[in-house]
Amino acid sequence: MKHHVNFTPGPSQLFFTVPDHAREAFKTGIPSLSHRSKLFEEIVLETNSGLRELLNIPAGYEIYFTSSATEIWERLIQNLVEEKSFHFVNGSFSKRFYEIALQLNKRPLKWEVKEGEGFDGSEKIDQSTELIALTHNETSTGVSLPMSFIHQFRQQNPDALIAVDAVSSLPYPTFDFTKVDSVFFSVQKGFGLPAGLGVWIVNERCIAKAQQLLSKGMTIGSYHNIPTLKANAVKNQTPETPNVLGIYLLNQVVKDFLRRGIQTIRRETEYKAAILYQALDQHNLLNPFVKDKKFQSSTVIVADCQMHTERLTKHLQSKGLFPGDGYGTNKKTQLRFANFPAHSKEQFEFLVDSIAEFS
Amino acid sequence: MKHHVNFTPGPSQLFFTVPDHAREAFKTGIPSLSHRSKLFEEIVLETNSGLRELLNIPAGYEIYFTSSATEIWERLIQNLVEEKSFHFVNGSFSKRFYEIALQLNKRPLKWEVKEGEGFDGSEKIDQSTELIALTHNETSTGVSLPMSFIHQFRQQNPDALIAVDAVSSLPYPTFDFTKVDSVFFSVQKGFGLPAGLGVWIVNERCIAKAQQLLSKGMTIGSYHNIPTLKANAVKNQTPETPNVLGIYLLNQVVKDFLRRGIQTIRRETEYKAAILYQALDQHNLLNPFVKDKKFQSSTVIVADCQMHTERLTKHLQSKGLFPGDGYGTNKKTQLRFANFPAHSKEQFEFLVDSIAEFS
Secondary structure, three states, X not given: OOOOEEXXXXXXXXXXOHHHHHHHHHHOOHHHOOXXXXXXXHHHHHHHXXXXXXXXXXXXXXXXXXXXXXXXXXXXXXXXXXXXXXXXXXXXXXXXXXXXXXXXXXXXXXEXXXXXXXXXXXXXXOXXXXXXXXXXXXXXOOEEOOHHHHHOHHHHOOOOEEEEEOOOOOOOOOOOHHHOOEEEEEOOOOOOOOOXXXXXXXXXXXXXXXXXXXXXXXXXXXXXXXXXXXXHHOOOOOOOXXXXXXXXXXXXXXXXXXXXXXXXXXXXXXXXXXXXHXXXXXXXXXXXXXXXXXXXXXXXXXXXXXXXXXXXXXXXXXXXXXXXXXXXXXXXXXXXXXXXXXXXXXXXXHHHHHHHOOO | OOOOEEOOOOXXXXXOOHHHHHHHHHHOOHHHOOOOOHHHHHHHHHHHHHHHHHHOOOOOEEEEEEOOHHHHXXXXXXXXXXXXXXXXXXXXXXXXXXXXHHHOOOOOEEEEOOOOOOOOOOOOOOOOOOEEEEEOEEOOOOEEOOHHHHHOHHHHOOOOEEEEEOOOOOOOOOOXXXXXXXXXXXXXXXXXXXXXXXXXXXXXXXXXXXXXHHHOOOOOOOOOOHHHHHHHHOOOOOOOOOOHXXXXXXXXXXXXHXXXXXXXXXXXXXXXXXXXXXXXXXXXXXXXXXXXXXXXXXXEEEEEOHHHHHHHHHHHHOOOEEOEEOOHHHOOOEEEEEOOOOOOHHHHHHHHHXXXXXX
16 A cells, blocks of 8 residues: 555554454454354453553453444433533534533533633532533544643532543553543544444442432433443443454554553653644644643644645645645634644654644 | 355344455455545445336435434434334344334334234224334344335325335335335445445425424434434534445445346345245244245245254254344344345255254
C-alpha cells in the first residue's frame, strides 16, 4: 500500500499490528465463534485483565462492552440518572452528551463555555446533582480538561456519580479511579482499531444506582442495562451477540500496548504533542486553536489555519499525510491532528517538518 | 485451514468470500474510513440498493443499521409502542422480544405455545394493539411461521404495525412488504458475516408512529431513535461511528448473493433442508424436533437426538462437521443445524450421509 498516514481523530490510523491480528482471526475462525463458547469467555477475560493492567483499573470496577461510545452516553444517562445530571459543555461532543439527557426526558443542567476554552473552576454544582458528566478530551476543539479539574469533584460533590468521556484520549490519561465512578471510550481512536465497539468502565456505586432506579419502577433499558450487563460480565459473556471480532482485536492490541509499555506510550504522546504545538507556535500562518496551554489536548491537536486551511491540507496530502477537517463550523478554517499510539514519532516528525516548510 | 464446517445457527459459517473481502478492506483502508466521508456514503448507498434488490424491498421502506438484532428489539418497542404490543411466543427468542417490552414499561400481551409448535390462527388480537410482533424463525426450536400466517394480520388488524424478526431466516423468505411494516435481521446468520451489525427495515407508518410518540413528549431513545436514524440515512450516513467494516462486508456479500441469484439461493436452501429432514425422518434413533411439516424451518433444522446427542456430536465433529447445541433446556437432547447460503449443497450432502451412517 502507498505511504498514507491518517491523522483524522477517529476512525483514525490503525495500530500497525491490527491487519495481522485480523488475518489471524479469520484464519482461526474468530468471526464464526459463538459468544457462548469457552474460547469467547477466555478472550473476554483476557481483554478485561489486559485493560485493567493497562489503565490501572482497580477492583470494584467492571468493564462492559457496547457498540459505541455514543451508546454509552445513552446507557449512562438511562441507568444512572433519575432526573438531574450536570454537564460541562465546551464543544460538540460534550454538548451531545447533554442533549441525550434531554432526549431521555431527564432535567440536565449544563455549564457551557466557548469552543476552544476550558473551565475555570468557578462552576457551582447543586448537591442534588446525581451525575457529573465530564468530557476529558473534546474531540471537536482539542480542549482537554486537566486531571486536577476532573479529580476535584469527588470532594465537592461526594453524593454525585462522576462520569468521564475519555473517547479520544485513552490510553494516554492516568485517571485516579478513586475520584471517578465511570470512564468510557471507543476503540477506533486511541486504540487504533476498526470502529464498532465501546468500552464502559463502571464501579459499584453505578451498579447500585441502576438497581435503585429499577427498584423504583423506572425503565433503565433492556439488554444493555447495567444489571443485565453485569449478570453476563460475571460469566465473561455479553447479553447479545457482540462484535466478537472487535473484542478479539482489542485484546490483541491491549497486549501489544502492554508489551510496549504504557509509560513509553505516554512519553511518546507527550513528545509528539510538544513538537506539533511548537511547530504551530513558531509558524507565521498557523496557530494552535486552543490558546491556554493548560487546556491543550495531547491527543487531538487543533490547528487554526484560517484562509490557509485548504492549501495546507493539499500540501500535507501530497506527502501522504491526511489531517482531519475542522469540526462543524470550523471545517474550512481548522485542521485536527490525532496523536494516538498508532502515530509513530517518525510520522509526527515528518508531519512537523512538512508543516514548518509550508509557507 | 483444516476442513471444518460450522453448522451453529449464529454466529455461523462465514460465507466463503468473506475472508477475501476482509483482506481487501484492510488493504484499502476501510477500517480507518471516516463515517462522514463520501466513500462511506457510497458504501451505504450501495449496500441499501443491494439489499433492496435482493429482498425486493419497495419504495417507502427505509433501511437502518444498528449493532445487533437484539438492539432492534429494544428500538422497535421504544419507537413504535406507546402501551400495547402483542407477541407470538414459541421459544426463547420470541419470548425475549416480549420481555424487552416489559422492561421498557409497556403493557405487552403474548400468545404462547409450547416449544416446537406454531400457531393455529385462532388467536384474537385486540384492535387497540399498536404492534404485532412475529418471529418468523424461532432460532431456539426450528419453528418457522408460514408466510400466509404472517401476511394475514394486515387485514385483521389494519391499524396495528406488523414487525417481523427474520434474524435466522433472511435472505431465504419472500416477504410481501405490503403486509408488514418492519422486518429485521442480523448479519452473522444467513448473511454469513462476522457479528456486530443489525439491519432494520421500516416503512413510513413506523416513521410516523415514532414521530407521534415523540410529539406526545415520550422518550423514544436518542441517537438510534427513528427520526435520528432517518435524518442520517437520507445522507447515507449513520448517527454514530458505526461498524464501518461490517457495513462494507455486508455490501460485498449482498453483491455476491445477487451474482449467485436469490432464486438459486432459495432453491438450494429448500434442497438442503429437504435432504436433512428426510435423513432425520428415516433414521432409527433421530427425529425432527418440529413434527408439523408446515412449521418446519428451512434455515434452522433441529434434530431431536435424546440420549444419542453427545455421541452424534462426536461422530459429526470427527468428520469436521460442527452442529449447534440444542438451546437452553434442550442442550443435552437436541442438535441444531443452520442451513444458510454459506452452507454448500456438498457440505449438506456430506452431513446427511454422515447422519445416515450413524447408528
